[in-house]
Amino acid sequence: LLTTEIIPLCLRIMESGSELSKTVATFILQKILLDDSGLSYICHTYDRFSHVAIILGKMVISLSKEPSARLLKHVVRCYLRLSDNPRAREALRQCLPDQLRDGTFTACLQEDKSTKHWLTMLLKNLDTPTVPVTDPRQVGIAPLAS
Template sequence: MDIGNMAAHFECLRLGALGVIDHLLNEPIDGAAVRFAMDTGVLHYCAKGVEFGCSQSKLHAVSIIESMLRTSEGLQYCCVLADRFFVIDNLLKKLLAYIPTMIVDETCTQIFRLVVSCYAKLSQKSRARDGLRCYMPIMLFNRTFAGLRANDPVADGYVNLLFQNLQLRAMN
C-alpha cells in the first residue's frame, strides 16, 4: 500500500471517528457524553483532526470542542488547567490561520462560527480571560474576517461578546 493511499485511509478513519463523537455531543447535550469525552482524552483526537485532517475533520473537531464548552462541566474542564486551555487556544488559532486558505463556503462559515463561539465561551471564565488577554487571537481583532463577520450575524455576535468579555474595543 502506498503512502498516499494509506493517508487517505487514515483520513477516512479520522473523519468517521470525529463524526461519531461529534454526533454524540449534539443537542441536546448529554452530560454523560461530555464526561465520557473528557475522560477519554477527546482533545487529543481533536488536535489530530485540526493538525492533519481535511476541512470536514477540522469542522468536526471544533464542533466537539464547542459542544464541550457549552456545558459548565466541560467549560470548567477546559479552563481548570493552563495546559488544557493552551491546547484549546492553540487549536483555535490554527483553525483561524486555516480559514483564510479555504474557499468561502458553508464549511468555512461553520468553522469560523464555531471558533468564535469557543472563544466567547472561554472568555466567560476569569482564568481564560486572563490567558486570552495575554495571548490574544490577533486575527479576530484585525480585519482578517470582516467579510465572514459581515455575512454571519451570529458569528459577529460571538466576536462582539468576546470583545465585551475581554473589555476591548472592536476594530471595525
C-alpha cells in the same frame, strides 16, 4: 466523556484534518465547552487550556488564508465560551489572534449575523476589565478580633 480521549482526538483533527473533519471536531469541542463541567475541565490546568488555545489560534491563522464561515463560527463560539472562565479570559487577552481583532474576517462574517455577534461579545468580554478580588479591609469589613 471528559475522561476519554475525545478532547485530544478532537484537537488532533482540528490541527490536521480536512475542512469537514475540522468543523465536526470543533463542533464537538464547542459542545463540551458549552457544558459547565467541560469548560471547568479544560480550564482546570494551564496545559489543557493552552493546548486548546494554541490549536484554536492555528485554526484562525489558517482561516485567514482559506476562509470557511462554517468553521469560523465554531472557532469563535469556542473562544467566546472560554472567555466565560475568568482565568481563561485573562490568558485570552494576551493570546487571542490579531486576525479576530483587526477585521480580517469582516467579509467572511458579512452574511453571518450570529457569528459576528459572538465575535463582538468575545471582544467585549476581553476588553472589560476583571474586577479584582478586594481585600475585606478595603471595603469596610472589620477583621475578626483575636
